Amino acid sequence: MIDGNVNQPMERLDDWEESLHLRYPEPSGGKPSKTKEEFRNYEEASSTVREFYRLNHRFQTYDFVLAKEREYLPLRKTEMTVWEAMEFLNTLVDDSDPDTSLSQIEHLLQTSEAIRRDGHPRWFIFAGLVHDLGKVLCLFGEPQWAVVGDTFPVGCRFSEKIVFPEFFSENPDSSDPALSSPCGVYSEGCGLRNVHMSWGHDEYIYRVMKDRLPDEALYMLRYHSFYPAHREREYEHLMDDHDREMFEWVRKFNPYDLYSKGEEPPSVAALRPYYEDLIEEFAPGKLQW
Ligand SMILES: [Fe+2]
Numbered sequence: 076m077i078d079g080n081v082n083q084p085m086e087r088l089d090d091w092e093e094s095l096h097l098r099y100p101e102p103s104g105g106k107p108s109k110t111k112e113e114f115r116n117y118e119e120a121s122s123t124v125r126e127f128y129r130l131n132h133r134f135q136t137y138d139f140v141l142a143k144e145r146e147y148l149p150l151r152k153t154e155m156t157v158w159e160a161m162e163f164l165n166t167l168v169d170d171s172d173p174d175t176s177l178s179q180i181e182h183l184l185q186t187s188e189a190i191r192r193d194g195h196p197r198w199f200i201f202a203g204l205v206h207d208l209g210k211v212l213c214l215f216g217e218p219q220w221a222v223v224g225d226t227f228p229v230g231c232r233f234s235e236k237i238v239f240p241e242f243f244s245e246n247p248d249s250s251d252p253a254l255s256s257p258c259g260v261y262s263e264g265c266g267l268r269n270v271h272m273s274w275g276h277d278e279y280i281y282r283v284m285k286d287r288l289p290d291e292a293l294y295m296l297r298y299h300s301f302y303p304a305h306r307e308r309e310y311e312h313l314m315d316d317h318d319r320e321m322f323e324w325v326r327k328f329n330p331y332d333l334y335s336k337g338e339e340p341p342s343v344a345a346l347r348p349y350y351e352d353l354i355e356e357f358a359p360g361k362l363q364w
């Protein structure tokens with residue numbers, strides 16, 4: 076048993092997202108401006124992010140994921156409107172850099188505003204608005220390693236291209252022959268809908284929004300942290316043609332999540348009427364969480 080502090084190695088939940096920025100400094104398709112070696116230096120410097128991944132890779136087992144799915148996916152924790160969930164998530168106060176870092180609501184609005192500025196459909200803007208609301212898992216007492224971090228399939232071999240692959244040696248599934256072959260419990264081309272992903276905020280918000288949005292938006296929600304697939308092109312042997320088509324939308328979404336930061340923080344009060352309308356269109360009233 077590990078205690079709460081050890082379980083929450085990062086000072087801020089967003090430290091993970093900042094580490095992504097260093098790992099992927101350019102949008103997909105752009106020229107890489109950071110070499111592998113430079114990133115390795117960063118990894119070594121950032122001991123809290125490293126410790127976060129050590130815990131994530133050790134404890135995200137197939138059994139752990141099935142247990143969390145049974146616990147959360149019936150959506151019986153609470154009822155909230157989308158705006159209430161945004162305000163609830165905003166109570167997650169990170170204690171460093173109050174001047175330079177955005178609040179959770181500001182990150183959501185900055186993402187959706189960047190999508191809106193580029194003239195994308197309303198469901199795409201809505202996906203930007205809600206994509207991180209699954210982080211309320213933190214407020215339900217989940218440790219950082221079960222809320223954020225790159226996601227990856229469990230129940231089959233862990234890809235060597237997942238960040239810090241060496242930490243998977245501490246995951247008991249790595250030494251279980253049934254769970255460590257390339258397809259593991261799945262079959263080739265079975266489609267990602269049949270694959271259990273490491274537990275975190277993506278799967279949770281996908282389930283909350285499941286029947287409300289077009290598939291393109293649902294893929295953005297469900298797989299936006301699946302960097303091993305949308306950036307590293309791993310796990311294609313588990314995908315079907317529909318997944319491959321939809322992943323182009325996940326790739327379209329990613330720059331808005333990662334690279335819309337650092338601009339002026341959006342004005343929450345001024346934007347609220349527009350977004351209340353958008354919420355009314357796609358997910359009105361109290362939702363089950
Ligand atoms: Fe996210």
Ligand SMILES: [Fe+2]
Nearest residue numbers: 182206207332
């Ligand atoms: Fe995000």
